[in-house]
Amino acid sequence: MNDTGNPAAAALAPFTLTGKVALITGAASGLGKVTAALFLDVGASVVVADLDAGGAKATAAELGGKGPTMGVGMDVSDEAAVQAGFVAAAEAFGGVDVLVNNAAYRGKADTMDMSVAEWDIMHAVCARGSFLCLREAVKQMRGRGGGSIVNVSSMSAQHPTIFPNMHYDSAKAGVDAITRLAAVEFAKDGIRVNSVLPGGMATPGPDKMRAAQAAGGAVIVGPATIPGRNPMGRIADPIEMARAILFLASDAASYVNGAELLVDAGFTKG
Amino acid sequence: MMTLDRIFGVAGLRVLIVGATPIGVASQTMFEALGAKAELADIVPDEAAIVETVAAFTGRHGGVDLLVYAVTRIGTYALPTMASEQWDAVQDANLRGAFLAMRAVIPLMRAQGGGSIVAVSTMGSIHPVLKGNGAYGASKAGLNALVRAAALDHAEDGIRVNAVLPGAVPVGDPPADMERLGGPATQPGRLMLGMGSAEDVASAIVYLASPAGRFITGQALALDGGFLIG
Numbered sequence: 001m002n003d004t005g006n007p008a009a010a011a012l013a014p015f016t017l018t019g020k021v022a023l024i025t026g027a028a029s030g031l032g033k034v035t036a037a038l039f040l041d042v043g044a045s046v047v048v049a050d051l052d053a054g055g056a057k058a059t060a061a062e063l064g065g066k067g068p069t070m071g072v073g074m075d076v077s078d079e080a081a082v083q084a085g086f087v088a089a090a091e092a093f094g095g096v097d098v099l100v101n102n103a104a105y106r107g108k109a110d111t112m113d114m115s116v117a118e119w120d121i122m123h124a125v126c127a128r129g130s131f132l133c134l135r136e137a138v139k140q141m142r143g144r145g146g147g148s149i150v151n152v153s154s155m156s157a158q159h160p161t162i163f164p165n166m167h168y169d170s171a172k173a174g175v176d177a178i179t180r181l182a183a184v185e186f187a188k189d190g191i192r193v194n195s196v197l198p199g200g201m202a203t204p205g206p207d208k209m210r211a212a213q214a215a216g217g218a219v220i221v222g223p224a225t226i227p228g229r230n231p232m233g234r235i236a237d238p239i240e241m242a243r244a245i246l247f248l249a250s251d252a253a254s255y256v257n258g259a260e261l262l263v264d265a266g267f268t269k270g
Numbered sequence: 271m272m273t274l275d276r277i278f279g280v281a282g283l284r285v286l287i288v289g290a291t292p293i294g295v296a297s298q299t300m301f302e303a304l305g306a307k308a309e310l311a312d313i314v315p316d317e318a319a320i321v322e323t324v325a326a327f328t329g330r331h332g333g334v335d336l337l338v339y340a341v342t343r344i345g346t347y348a349l350p351t352m353a354s355e356q357w358d359a360v361q362d363a364n365l366r367g368a369f370l371a372m373r374a375v376i377p378l379m380r381a382q383g384g385g386s387i388v389a390v391s392t393m394g395s396i397h398p399v400l401k402g403n404g405a406y407g408a409s410k411a412g413l414n415a416l417v418r419a420a421a422l423d424h425a426e427d428g429i430r431v432n433a434v435l436p437g438a439v440p441v442g443d444p445p446a447d448m449e450r451l452g453g454p455a456t457q458p459g460r461l462m463l464g465m466g467s468a469e470d471v472a473s474a475i476v477y478l479a480s481p482a483g484r485f486i487t488g489q490a491l492a493l494d495g496g497f498l499i500g
Contacts, residue, residue: 159499160499160500223500226457226458226459226460228457229457269397269398270398270454
């Protein structure tokens, strides 16, 4: 990696995570899994955290050939579970340098019929979960001279995309508020906090959403369903989000703090 | 009625509107109907014309309480082939003229203890609306920055400065050289409230100029039928 005889490799070194320990939530599948694989490819040790403990361990085992991994079951909305997961990560790898708050709840519910429980689970996973993981990560990062936290938000935190989606959009907007505030609060600790705001993506989350609609659930409408609305005319491959997460997580983004990076094909500008 | 006057009343206000666009005309009509003294200046907003217009208005009325800068030169041009004259014409009308008008009225407003300025910008200043709107969008985005700067500079003089951002509202005849290139606003379903009217914008200008607007400065108020959140 630090081959001084190769200027290109030296220039690319900040874009890697060589020697870093990353904990990624919701990493058993979808964007989290793709991000875990990418992080391993660029030199990180990766803690695969997921609500599905078996899935986390299976993904960690599947990716183990790329580099050091461990799988932990973690309900990010549960304080004790989050604390236990970070303790396990520290025991395995010494502590966390990078946190990716990727875990999300994707249920859709009609605004007028939504139960309070549905609203609460959305905010518990997306907003409370990001807070709880951030807090444990900061404790470890302070002892390691700093770190980088990337919160996976959504373009819908800034601009309506589909509805009904009120609990999701408001939770993700809350995540961005966490990003802005934490970026200021923990800058003195050498910890950077940023958001990636993905547009539509080909992952199991949207598939589940469409299956729920087909099974008689909430009908999805809104700006993002208008033909031709997306300037690039396609949804994203998860690797396109993972690369944005990597950039913000890496030293290449060493002066980027509190940013909300839209990776949306220009949807919010179209 | 008395209460409404204290909230939205503009009777007796001396209103100079520069730019005989549909919004300028509708604003004059509405202010006159509300008892203000509103004049419409249909001028090319160069330095001499602005100075002469403001002097003549002040001569007739003794001052200016509200300046509405409504001059709007639209024009969509493909960027690689846009002539520098086309670029300049848009900037001169939409931005340079606004600067000249503000420069002419601010000393008068300061001397009389305050006043208010409303610039007619566009939703296209903060979000792409049509392809080929580089010159237009840039000129109006510059106008928004000018509004914020003037609001900061002259808050202490009792002068409030705001912008309205119309969209999907009549803006007058397009110039003959304009190219039609399509864009987001031409997509079906994007204008969720349909087209607006010049009166919809004039109402907002009255609001910003009225007592109800006395704590509002440096703002850009979109009147776009929801385009920006669609």
